[in-house]
Amino acid sequence: MTGASRPVCVLVGAPGAGKTTVGQALAATLGVEFRDTDVDIERLAGKPIPEIFIDEGEAHFRDLERAAVAAALASCSGVLALGGGAVLAEENRAALIGHRVVHLSVELTDAVKRVGLGVGRPLLTINPRATLKHLMDQRRPLYAEVATITIVTDGRAPEDIAAELATLVQGRAPC
Ligand SMILES: Nc1ncnc2c1ncn2[C@@H]1O[C@H](COP(=O)(O)OP(=O)(O)O)[C@@H](O)[C@H]1O
Ligand SMILES: O=C(O)C1=C[C@@H](OP(=O)(O)O)[C@@H](O)[C@H](O)C1
Ligand SMILES: [Mg+2]
DSSP states (O other), X not given: OOGGGOOSEEEXXXXXXXXHHHHHHHHXXXXXXXXXXXXXXXXXXXXXXXXXXXXXXXXXXXHHHHHHHHHHHHHOOSEEEOOTTGGGSHHHHXXXXXXXXXXXXXXXXXXXXXXXXXXXXXXXXXXXXXXXXXXXXXXXXXXXXXXXXXXXXXXXXXXHHHHHHHHHHHHSOOO
């Protein structure tokens, strides 16, 4: 890992936390690259995430995700968003040590509003509210474990969150 390829920050959090949306706005504000491991995975697989889940299953998606996280951490010098489930893998959590990791936190009510019917998120296509609650309960400690900063996003606009983060990352030491 070289200084030149270190992400400005890595965004983690539940589906609907706003990792992709806030990450894009933050990267634009900072004038740096935006990278999203979900996009990298889709490019590599040559198909959308829901199709990966249907054709090869979640375990294969997680294999692709571990490879995508390692590659992105080694080559991204901008803002990096991970998929909500990336923290499940011990390998990914270990790889995040030493990086500035921002947990965009969201409570169930706002997350449900934001993901709607779960279109594009294969884990949420059946009963999004109950599934999200389960995922969030399971993952909360893992987001807390990897995060160096937590930003509460409930009731806030993405631009507002991105502006706060821009100030934070511009004014802080590496982690
Ligand atoms: N702070 C926010 N307030 C309201 N809607 C949001 C906020 N952040 C994201 N959204 C919306 O919620 C949906 C999911 O956001 P997304 O960035 O894809 O989340 P994630 O990548 O964390 O799953 C999108 O429709 C997005 O426009
Ligand atoms: O929570 C998860 O396990 C997943 C979250 C998704 O990303 P977002 O968190 O950006 O929705 C995507 O990686 C995939 O559908 C699995
Ligand atoms: Mg996303």
